[in-house]
Amino acid sequence: MKLSTRGRYGLKAMFDLAQHAGEGPISLKSIAERQDISEHYLEQLVSGLRKTGLVKSVRGAQGGYVLGREPSKIRVGDIIRVLEGPIAPVDCVSEEDPECCEKADYCVTRTIWEKVRNSISEVLDSITLADMIQDAAKKENERKYYMYYI
């Protein structure tokens, strides 16, 4: 039940883009440095994000990437689905075209995996990049407050 680096790195990259929203195109190189990810590997991940419109690219010198829409309109679930595929602890409860066995109708374990899938989707779809930015600001504030009392 592990997420691969695709989802992890991809979300970090998207969060990085959200933090720099409005600053023009952000190069993969700078993202890779800040988030400590291989630039070439990141290219592959971002390729998928571009094809689904979650980011837009600007080619050439001073080029880079910008978010495809407002941070508040991009859910973490949107990103994870692009990078990791449809959310599904097992294939027979996949969000899209599930490959079911013939026992699916009365399979008791299957209903469990459905519940797991739903709870994961619910969490990931309840958080947007805007929420993450807000959360980061809050954490930063708490840190400052803590420092003040030392």
Next chain:
Amino acid sequence: MKLSTRGRYGLKAMFDLAQHAGEGPISLKSIAERQDISEHYLEQLVSGLRKTGLVKSVRGAQGGYVLGREPSKIRVGDIIRVLEGPIAPVDCVSEEDPECCEKADYCVTRTIWEKVRNSISEVLDSITLADMIQDAAKKENERKYYMYYI
């Protein structure tokens, strides 16, 4: 974010044992046949379940396995943790000895994975083998009711 066959097969096997609770030791061979799993492979999975006390073994002819405690006292989460390891979408939020990076304190993506982990644990720990038996009986009843009206 996929479960391996270890967790899937293991849960099926435990459910099978629960369905035959009170009938004495159940052989792996019969479980493997009913659940359509390789017997040798199942051996490996059950080995872990035995070591943690979720099942007890009876060696020799007419031997087999029985549940280590009442079905109502065995949660799905207990089984999955034995077979798949601690629940954690990423290592830094593992239920036991998480391997954190130095940014863990203020990492925004980490809090997301924590929420995912908690929601998964909550689902898996809210369902016991007894619940599954009850669910199966309910499904069977519905099927009969449906047949009656045809």
Next chain:
DNA sequence: GGATATCTTATTAAACTGCTCGGAATTTGT
């Protein structure tokens, strides 16, 4: 034209998955 980027495809080493195989140890029934 040169520097800076994004794109695209191919290759790869290592790890993981899902088994299979062989055999030892233990118990039951004849």
Next chain:
DNA sequence: ACAAATTCCGAGCAGTTTAATAAGATATCC
């Protein structure tokens, strides 16, 4: 005592996936 049934244990292995790396083509700015 012996055969059959069964759990136990460890090794091996083919295929897939992961996480990169590499090399170059293409586009844009200055």
